[in-house]
Amino acid sequence: xxxxxxxxxxxxxxxxxxxxxxxxxxxxxxxxxxxxxxxxxxxxxxxxxxxxxxxxxxxxxxxxxxxxxxxxxxxxxxxxxxxxxxxxxxxxxxxxxxxxxxxxxxxxxxxxxxxxxxxxxxxxx
Numbered sequence: 001x002x003x004x005x006x007x008x009x010x011x012x013x014x015x016x017x018x019x020x021x022x023x024x025x026x027x028x029x030x031x032x033x034x035x036x037x038x039x040x041x042x043x044x045x046x047x048x049x050x051x052x053x054x055x056x057x058x059x060x061x062x063x064x065x066x067x068x069x070x071x072x073x074x075x076x077x078x079x080x081x082x083x084x085x086x087x088x089x090x091x092x093x094x095x096x097x098x099x100x101x102x103x104x105x106x107x108x109x110x111x112x113x114x115x116x117x118x119x120x121x122x123x124x125x
Contacts, residue, residue, distance in 0.1 A: 019101065019103060021072060022071070022072040023071055023072050024071075025044045025046075025064075025066070025070065025071045026044065027043060027044060027045060027046075029043070029044050029070055029071050031043055031044070031067060031069060031070045032069040040067075041066075041067020041068065041069050041070065042065060042066065042067050043066070043067075043070070044064075044065070044066040044070045044071065045064075045065040045066070046062050046063075046064060046065075047062060047063040047064075047065065048062050049061050049062055049063060074089060074092070074097075076088055076089050076091075076092055104118075104122070104123065106118060106122065
């Protein structure tokens with residue numbers, strides 16, 4: 001069995017769990033807000049082009065308007081001045097985006113205390 005076949009079977013069988021960390025986009029998705037004098041990005045907006053109607057009888061599609069700091073995204077080295085000669089998003093090696101992970105679930109504590117702040121001791125525990 002090839003490595004890819006083994007991985008596919010482990011995912012399908014539940015031996016390996018894939019966790020999707022993305023968040024759905026909507027007009028209420030929080031966006032990064034910088035103080036003056038810095039410019040800010042636009043909020044997310046979905047503009048319908050057609051929905052199986054006269055504008056496009058066989059398809060549903062939209063225009064998406066958003067800034068790059070809306071929702072789940074990847075900041076690459078070239079984004080910051082310290083990495084100006086580094087990778088842009090099209091050059092990031094894919095092997096750097098897949099790795100073993102640990103899920104820390106503090107949702108109950110955050111629900112109890114809206115000011116809950118994750119500490120190093122919480123992570124160690």
